[in-house]
Each structure stands twice: as C-alpha cells, then as structure tokens.
Amino acid sequence: MSKRIVIDPITRIEGHLRIEAEVENGKVKDAFSSGTMVRLIEEIVKGRDPRDVWAFVGRVCGVCTSIHSLASCRAVEDALDIVIPPNAELVRNIMFGVQYMHDHVVHFYHLHALDWVDVVSALKADPKEAAAIAQRISNYAGNSAGHFSDLQKRLTKFVESGQLGIFANGYWGHPAYKLPPELNLIGVAHYLDALEWQKEIVKVHTVFGGKNPHPNYLVGGMACAINKDDASALNAERLAMVGRLLKEAKTFVNQVYIPDLLAIASYYKDWGAIGGGLGNFLVYGDLGRNGYRDPSSYQFPSGAILGKDLSKVHEVDLRNDEEIREYIHRSWYDYADGPEAGLHPWKGESTLNYTGPKPPYEHLEVEKEYSFLKTPRWKGHAMEVGPLARVLVGYARGREDFKEVVDKTLQHLDVPAEALFSTLGRTAARGLESILVADWTLEFYDELLTNIRNGDERMANMERFNPKEWPQTAQGVGHVEAPRGALGHWIVIEDEKTKNYQMVVPTTWNASPRDPEGKVSAYESSLMDTPVADPEQPVEILRTVHSFDPCMACAVHLYDEDGKQVNRVQVM
C-alpha cells in the first residue's frame, strides 16, 4: 500500500520548502518538491538603476549572503563591459572563499548534523573516551576530556530542565542513528564550537563590505579603498585581521570539520548507495586566477557531465539561447507563449498565476502545478548543481587538486568511486571543496598583499559608473559558483534602467518541479527509493533533502492516500 508523505515545513534550511512523496514498502516511490513562498524580486528591480540592483537581489538570501550581490555586479559589468581592477577581483574572491567556508561549516553542523548525530545519546558518552577518539582523528586544541565533560554536564542539565528548545521533538533514538555515544558527544561539542567560530570568520566580510550579513558591493570594483597610511582604509591592520581570520578558518576546516565529516561518514557508508539522483551535473565555474573574465583560469572549472560519464565534460554557454531555458509547466506562473514554452533568461518572464489550493490546505495538487519555482533545463536535461557537481567536474577535468582530495577520501572510507553519486557523496563533496577553498583563499590573500606591495592600490574602475557613458541598450550575464551551486543572473539594460532581470539559482535547478516532458529535477530524483523506516519520523528523507543544503524553508507532513495525516491513522 502506498502512502502520501507531505513534508512541510522542512526545517534547518533557508526558506519555505515542502516535499510530498509516495511511500511504498518502506521506500519512496515518487516525490514532489514545492517552494511555497514567493516575493518576485525580479519584478521589483525592473525600472531601477542597474548599479543598485546588487543590493536588491542580495536580499534574495541572507544565508548565502553576498553571493547574489556578486552575481549582479558581474552581470552589470558584463553588460557595460567594465573591467574591474585585480585587487577588486581578489577581494571578491577572498569574500567568496569566506562565504564558502562559513556556509559549508554552518550547513554541516547546524543544518545537517542533527540528521546523523543523536543529541540525547551524547548524554551516555564517556567524555574521556570521546576525547581519546577526537584526539586520534585531529590535533584540534578544543578536544580535551574536560571540555567534553563540561559540555556533557551542561547538556544533561539542559535536558533535565524539560525545556528542550531547538532539540524538542527531534527523532532521537531512531534506529537510523548509528553513531556511538562518544561520537555524538563530539558532534554536539563541535556544533557549539562552530557556532562560536562562524561569527568570527565573517569579519572578513565586515572589513571589506562593512557588515555581515549583506556586505556591500560596488559595480566597477569594491568600495573599500586601499591606503596604507589611513586608519579608515585597507591598511596593514585591516589586512592583518583578514589574514589571521583566514588562517583560523583553514584550521577549523581541516582540524574540526573534515575529521568530523570523515568520522561520521564511516558509520553511514550505506548512504553511499542512497540518494544518487540524476547523474547529470552542471558547473558554471568560478574563482579565476587571472580574473573572472578568464574562464580558463578558474579554480572551479566549468562543464557539464551527463549520465555519470566522467570521461566526457561538455562545455556550457550561458549566453546561448538554446542551452539554458526555464519552464513553468508545473509552476504557478504564466508565460505569454503558453505553459509549454521554455525561455532563455534574457527573455524570461515572471508573471504569477497561482492555481494551487486556497490555504489552509492539506496537500497540493501535484498532478497539476505545484510550486513557485520555475524549472530550468540545460539542453533539455535536468541537472544537479552544487558541491558534488563541482568536485566531479574538477575530477573529470583531470585536475590534480580535486583528484587528490577525492581519492584520499574514498580510500579513507574504503568505498568505491560509485559512492560519490549519493547522499553521502554530496555531503562529503561539500567538505572536500572546503579544503581546497581554504587554501585558495589564502593564496588570493597573498596575491592581494603582493599587489599592494608592488604599488597597485586600485580598488574600483569608475570610468563607466556614470550612466551617461552607457549604450542605450545592453545585456549581460553574471555567474557565480555559489555554495549551493551554479548561479546565474541575466540583465537587460535600456535607457539607463533595468529592463529585465532574471535569476536562475542553484535551488531552482535542484528543487524545481517537473518539466513539460515529465522529467524530474534533482530533489525528486534523489528521493526515489530512499528508505523510510517510520513515516512518523522521516529522518531519511531529511538526510537526502539536507544533503543539497536547500535554500528555502519547508516542512514535512505525512499523509495517507486519502489525504489524512498519517499521525492520525494507523500505519499498516
């Protein structure tokens, strides 16, 4: 007998995401992913000054903060052919690296870990044994028996208070939790350590962009002027602060995040065969050694992989009308040319047409339109974007740095390469690219110091900042390999104003509804065959959904095929 599962709200994500799924014989047979909140920022920026748009679209997301602002600046600079100074490229790359490390660590500990770490089990741990384990896998200074013992006492009192706060109603004790108590204790301790750390690393954004979340960007470069001899510009003190924070970030990634990731993964190797999904991967590329305008210098190489075939990497062209298209066949939008049409983002439309049930509702009409997300396709293919895509493309391109971290990890966990195509592989890839990004970011920082030492103190190119210098019409595209995957912004400028603006964001690629041909996107594909031991506590579904690091918030309810909540009926 099949049951309809509805997950809404899915927590520990950004935004509002809802999953409805058919469960049969303890496995997901079909799944539907829905975004249930819309703001239409693309409509709001129409008619506005293109130089301001980075600030508007930055507010698409405060978790992957800075990423949309960067994409927007690049789109406008592309349209107006503005070349930014090397220092601005470097500062943007450093901020980008910081965003990666922050986002990935916060995702691992605060958004994803509770799917694998049983907080209540940590109460039973032997702190001395926990310290011994932690010290075997890392030389992190915070792994003392005293530290774990203090934490355990604190946690015990917290639980005894009866006020469980964010840990209330978790799926503690679920048979899917496999870690020994000591590893659970280590996980909880580092959850709190990471919470402390994350507010430090973002100070790099504050130095360059004045604040975090939502640091400031500037079309033409960056606003943080360099002046070795002024207290309020980038000087030796400011740069030293950045340098210290970047080194600390690298330490945290390598001494805490990665050892924990590997230790936890070693107990969940079965998840190396679950949640694989599409097998198609898309990367736009980013972090140019020689600047954004030179894709051949990207640390994250671009490319597409189809059908898990790593022997062939396809080239990707964001400007080609035939390659990237968005569909609305199963979304709550209208296109002028009808619901079957697919539009390249430069010609994109965002006209809402809600046809779903009137709230309050128990389930969506998934056989019709069911999401506020559009459905992007590359040459007609559904594609997965994100850390796994980036690591696979880097690997398939033959890059030694990618090969080294991937092969080492496969060997450490003693799993076959096929295990990469999975929920576990996706979660591991996020850690592996963090190792690389931590190194690259320090290299960009060294380059910035070298430039300044050599007398280059330019930070912005303001030659074409004045709209009077612009052509009457222009169009541009800016892309960023955001932490969650390939992000593109397309702008059309006319008479000094934004005529059209379209964003195709990573979660749109991954979480979108079906296309006109009925092909599923990455979330829906990955959830197929996911085991669900207890429909009341669908921790397995959360594991796979969270492995994508969704950037929209949702929740999951369980329904039977009559649309009644499972928790009110006897599960057969």
Add this chain to the structure above:
Amino acid sequence: MPATQSKRRTYYDELMERGYSRRDFMKFCATMAAYMGLEASGAAQISEALMTHSRVPVIWLHFQECTCCSESFIRSSHPIVADVILDKVSLDYTETLMAASGHAAEAAMHKTMEEHYGEYILCVEGSVSTFGGGEYCCIGGRSSEQILQETAEGAKAILAWGSCACNGCIQAAKPNPTRATPIHKLVKGKPVIKVPGCPPIGEVMAGTLLHIITFGTLPELDRVGRPKAFYSKRVHDSCYRRPYYDAGLFAETFDDENAKKGYCLYKVGCKGPMTYNACGIMRWNNGVSYPIQSGHGCFGCSEENFWDNGPIYRQMASFPGFGIEANADKIGIAAAAATGAGIAAHAIATNIRKRGILSSLQEEGKDAEEKLDNPLT
C-alpha cells in the same frame, strides 16, 4: 547567593555551573546595562532578574524573508550571547535551527502556545503576504497571516525582527507584487517592538530580547516603536567621518584620492543623515567596521521603505543637521570663494575653520614625519 524562587534553574545557576565567576556575571550585567542605555542601577536590576527567572519560551516565525536576521542573530558576539539558545531562552520553534520538521515541528510550537499562554515571546522574521488568500507564503499548508494571528494571541510581546517585519522591506518595494505587509499592521492589541535593519545588528537583536526577558517590561520605544537604546541617533551624528562633512571634505567618487583619505561619503549617496541606527556607535560583527568605515555609504536599511527612497548613489538634496542647513555643494562653493555673511555663512565659516584645523593637523603630522626623516633639521 540569593535563593532561587523555583525549581527551574536560572541563568545565574547555569552560568555558575558553566564555570563563570560571580565577577564575570556582574561584568556581563554591567555591559548589558550599558548596551541598553541604563543607569548604573540597571546592572543590579539585570542581575536580580537573571538570578530569578528561568528560560523564557520563544517562538520565532519565518515568513517572507531571506533569513539574514537569523544569521545576524547568531553573529551576536557578546561574551555569552552565543550561548543564548542554551542558557537564556527556550527557542521552541525556529525553522532555521530546530531539529524537528513537519508535524513534529508544529507540535513543538503548539505545545509552547498552550503551556506558556501569555508568557512566550513571539519573534517574527519576514513580512506577511496579504495578497488573495495568503497563498504567496504558506507553511504547513497555512498562510503566513493565519500563523501570525494564531501565535500572536498568546504572546506576551512581539518582536518584529528586521525591516521585513517592520516595514515590508525588499518585497514591499514598488510595486509590492505580493502585497507584503508589516506585522504591526496585522496584529491588534499586542505590543510590537520594531527592530529594523537589513538585517539589524546582531547585538541589537540580542540586547532587545534580553531587555524583555530580564525586566519583564518592554524597552523604551520611540514614536515609531523602535527601542530608543539603539535607534535614537542618526548614523550621521555618530559617524567618525562627520568632521569631514562639517569641513566640506568629500569623496567625489569611489576609490578617488578623497575616498582613500576616508573623507565623507555624502556626495556618493550616503543616507547616514536620515538613518536612525546604532551602526556608527556599536559597529558590526563585534565592532569590526560598518558600511561607511568600509568605504560604502549607508543606504538607510533601517528606515521605512528605504528601497524606494531614491537611488543608492544619488546625493541627498539637503537635510537639516547640527548647525548645517546647506548642502555639500554649497559648502564647497562657499569655501572656495572664502566669503560669508549672516547666519548661514557663520555655520559655513565655522566649518571652513574646522577644515583649517583638520588640514593644519594633517600638516603637523607631515611636519613630524619630516622631522623623523631629517632629525637634524
């Protein structure tokens, strides 16, 4: 140590158990009192409250938002505010951090609504979409407005986090296609404290929440409902670049010679003169910097409908200031001509004098440098 009034453990108990000394505790209370703009006796009130109150339940809703407010909240750098969710409040519902999903998450919220009716604090991040039947923002199949009304009923107070909840922010910018609506327009008969900003400073959020918890009363609010402690001063009046404004010294564009010297950003669009916020005083991320210090003008993110207050890089026409009623260009012209008569000219002359003082100070610095270079001259 005073006896606790119930079996439920207090903040003080927790801190002592965590190895903080009583001295640490009193320092913390004094610092928070200073943050909240209280007299010295305020520290005693805080310490009394922290020693006798158990963790206050908090329900934190997420509507039309980008989660920057939650992110800012966890950036709060106060010595122990990073531990706020374990030690100070019982954060019983927040979609960003809570372990449970789906009906388990909603059950946690309903438990708090029932067991702590009239006691819990409702934090709202995001605006409510009132278009149609509320279909543009649904959680668990219910509209944001339905959820807001249900949870507001038993709340002791409502904190409107960030500009989204206070004025609709980005999604309420023209043409406001989803009819994004701020919280205070929908909730009746409950105090709504506005903590605007995109996002607000983390320590401002923590400080406001702590005020309510420790005193059981609302912080003093200004006429539009913002805590006076953090929103009673203009960014312009607390800006360290203010002397350059007064002296008529401005960056003409980004990265020019004057920008590199840290001159005033008024002419490149800074909205500090019309923005009420604590950025210039507290700064961001534990005092590291704030937008102006990092070279970009303030664009007024804590002000009502700031997205529609004109383009970011357009210079404000003119505004009332402390002793200055002229705009920057006029000051510049007057300074160049070195003329002046009457009251307005007095202000300008004052400022020209300030410019003189500034430049002579700079010259003094250079003189000192030369002496260092040539100790014998």
